[in-house]
Amino acid sequence: MNTQGYETQAAGDWTELKGKVNEGWGELSGDEVREFQGNVQQLVGYIQQKTGETQQLIEQKLVALDARFRPMLEQASATAQEYLQSGSDAANDAAAYVRDAVAAKHAQAEQAVRRKPIESVAVAFGTGIIAGAVIGLILKQR
Template sequence: MHAQGQHAQIEGGWNELKGKVKESWGELSDDELRQFEGDAQQFIGFLQRKTGQAQEQVEKKLAELDARFRPLLGQATAAAQEYLQSGAEAATDAAAYVRDSVAAKHAQAEQAVRRRPIESVAVAFGTGIIAGAVVGLLLRQR
């Protein structure tokens, strides 16, 4: 039970534990760490061969590393989640502001058309003529 419980912890926190394992056993290369990708049983065997330590010593050291750094990782995760949440809230607020602004401008435009329908049609017609002339000039220059 002792070894199996530690294996589960190691497998579950492999990505978090990799950097600290490298600090503890400095002779390990990134390539050596990458080849195990969370397979605790193979990794423990490799560490035994590489360091000459007994399985129990290796497991104990890995469990200490995992336990010591998990609270720090938990704090970092909580901070990241809080940052993402505040970003999501800011995006929601910005979207609501844009939606409200567009609705207000739409209502203003609608009122302007109702108050002065002939002028509105004339402005739209003039804008269309000008846009058509600009597009025609641009196409002719090609």
């Protein structure tokens, strides 16, 4: 197997690959593996230099590790996507509930204003005066 195909695939999965390398070659530290920042060719060369294994054997181990871990990672990804979708659905449901509740309260307030317009204006005016007084006191204290 040529590492170039694996290198293209691994570029986006570097964190995943580091874990696989540590699994396959425990004598390599995470810091050593981290140095290569996604360059699989350099990593293979380094493993070859460090362990004496052939490039072909290293590539075979990488492929075997990938085959071993890929199903677990895909399952974890699918589970995470399910949780995200479920969270998204719950958030959409909550937003719809709030939107409906606000619309209902708005309709109630509108009906109250239409039934008692003078009282509504008086309440709004009084609320404005109180709010203005509170804000004035707060700003005065600063």
